[in-house]
Amino acid sequence: MAKSSRASTIKKNNQRLKKNVFGPVEAARAERLSAKLLALAAQPKPQRDVEMNEAPTDESKDTATEKMDTAMDVDGAKPASKKPNSKRKRVEKRRGKKSSIVFPTRGPKRNKK
DSSP, rough: OOTTTHHHHHHHHHHIIIIIHHHHHHHHHHHHHHHHHHHHHHHOOOOOOOSSSOOOOHHHHHHHHHHHHHHHHTTTSSSOOOOOOOOOOOOOOOOOOOOOOOOOOOHHHOOOO
């Protein structure tokens, strides 16, 4: 019979592997990640050059209105219909290719039953 995963020897061996093999590997990885996060946290945050109280210049207003005009240019588009389609489109199922191999039929034996 096969040894069960609940057998005491299997459990002892797995515990030993976790302690001696996989434990140090996980601890080393956690240490590396911790060091990396601490280094990231120690770096100064970048300063932003944007001040909210200043009024935008004329150049930025012109480009903003041009962008808005191009984004809102939907007059030529069809209006969206608000009614849901009563007829749902049927999904065509993909049919596999039929075999191009044709076996010849046997004449006199085929007709006998």
